[in-house]
Amino acid sequence: MNSVQATSIAPAAANPVASGETPISKRLDALPVGGFHYRMMAIIGAGLFLDGFELALASGVLGQLVHLGWSNLKYNGYFVTATFIGFMIGCWAAGIIGDRLGRRASYQLNLAIFGGASLLAVVAPNIETLIVLRFVMGVGLGAELVLGFATLAEFVPPGKRGRLVATLSFIAQCGVFLSSLVGLWVIPNLGWRYMFLIAGVCAAVVWFMRKFMPESPRWLESKGRYEEADAIVRKIEESVGKTVALATVSAQGPVTAASSSSQGSVADLFSKAYVRRTVIGIATLCVIQICLYGMVSWLPTFFVQQGFDIVKSLKWSMVMTLGGPAGGLIGLLLADKVGRKPILVCAALVAIALSYVYVQTRAETLLMGLGFLLLTSFYVIVVVGQAVYVSELFPTSIRMRGTGLCSTVARVVxxxxxxxxxxxxxxxGINAIVGAVGISLLVFALIVLFVGVETKEKSLESIAV
Known part of the structure; x- marks a missing residue:
């Protein structure tokens, strides 16, 4: 390693600069995106893909369970409720564990939880056991969403952070789509147990891959573990073929002992410094849940009651599902070019207009097209809001707690x-639903516009100041 490369940083009494940047963060942000970053994205993305796959398999599995006499509508409701409760616990626990024990340890734990429960579901003797196992799966699935986006954000330089983190959400939406495709053949031909077997085996493979994933240098530095953080950054610098001059980072001053040793707490999220970020994060994730669970998941039911047979067709469902990857693609292409705030506000306003037009439409072809566009606008908010924006709002010491709290509140909603x-x-009727969702989107757009902070191309440390 040459003489100009940054060396280990020891704690000192100097104060950080106003930007909040630290020696480790400065070095990470100065690196070009290379093979290391794409490998990290692949490892994290594989888990999020399985998260989407596992969530989406529920509808097909529950349908066959009812058909086989294994379950009924009441037990199916318990199955869904168990998933939600598990999600809430997983979101909350992942935030605490991720900030206390590290991103890597929490990652391995949550993947083992939902992967192991999926494998046990293959041999579940009855619906009651399957419901309990689904609760356990929900804990792991909820944790995966909290950890994935924020972890990658801590490795990626500001100029590419939006696109790479948004790509993770795109991958997750592809998991939802592929789950429906796989289920079309596997469930009728092999049975519902094989869906859990596929998810469990894939989770075991990803768990093994993650054994080689490094801990976040930003998190290590925040805990005062400078030598470990420096060693990881050195390896990343070597892998991308670039070093950072000591003079470049030394001017920033090392992180203070107070900030490095701070454990952080949930109470910090409601302090004067960060309550604004907490409100933005909760508003973002809640409006996503309102759109998806308050309107999208109910649209087939609404139109069936209005005598619209088209909503029951496979063609309709597939077109709607494709809105997820489409929205993800738009989000990842625009996140670093336009900025988070303009995208979220515009997507919310477009969704309001499309929602109103969609429920008033009776022509089949137009209904299909508008439905696709509606889901696309919703998923732009999902990708840019959930994946990118919320993961950027909080400082390293409470980043997982922040995303975990916001996710937990959203799951309760x-x-x-x-x-x-x-x-x-x-x-x-349907107008009341559209009105309620539209008001939620409008409130969200106003919060982002007037309260939100722009995070485009800013270091995570400068955003947190």
Missing amino acids: AASIQFAIPPLFAWG
């Missing part, structure tokens, strides 16, 4: 929506 929609529909 998603679970509550299922009880609110039927009476709301009975009271005002």
Whole structure:
């Protein structure tokens, strides 16, 4: 290693600069995107792909369970509820464990949880056991969403962070789509158990791959483990063929002992410094749940009650599902070019307009096209909001707690929506649903516009200041 490469940094009494950047973060942000970053994206993306796959397999599995007499609508409801409860616990626990024990340790734990439970589901003797195992799967699945996006964000330089992190969400949406395709053949020909077998075996493979994933240098530095952080960054620098001059980083000053030793707590999320970020994060993730679980998942039911047979067709469902990858593609292409705030505000306003037009449409072809565009606009918010924006809002010491808290609140909202929609529909029909979702989108757009912070091309440390 040449003499100008940054060396190990020891703690000192100097204060960090106003930008909040540290020696380790400065070196990480100065690196070009290379093979290391793409390998990290592949390892993390594989887990998120399985997360989407496992979530989406539920609908096909539950349908066959009812057909076989294994389950009924009541037990199917318990299955879905168990998933939501597991999700909430997983989101919360991942935030605490990820900030205390590290990203890598929490990652391995959550993958072992949902992978192991999936394999046990293959031999579940009855629906009651399957529901318990689904709860355990939910814990792991919820943790995966909290950890994945934020972990990659800590490795990627600011100029490419939006695109690479958004790509993870695109990969997850592809998992949802592929799950529906695989289920079309596997469930009728091999049976529902094989869907869990596929997910469990793939999870075991990804778990092994992650044994070689490094810990986040930013997290290590925040804990005062400078030598370990420096060693990992050195390896990354070697892998991409670039070093950072000591003079470049020394001017920033080492992180203070106070900041490096801080454990952080959930209470910090409601402090004067970060409560604004917490509100933005909760608003972002809640509006996503309202769109997906308050409208999208109910649209077939709404139109069936209006005598619209088209919503029951496979063609309709496939077109709607394709809106996920399409929205993901748009999000990853624009995140670093346009910025987070403009994309989120515009996508919300477009979704409001499309929602209103969609439910008023009766022509089959137009309905299909509008449905695709509606899902696309929703998933632009999912990709840019959930994957990129929320993972950037909080400092390293409480990043996982922040995303975990926001995700937990959003899952509570998603679970509550299922009880609110039927009476709301009975009271005002589809217009009441659209009105409620539209108001939620408008409130979200106003929060992002007037309260939100722009994170485009900024270091994570400068955003947190």
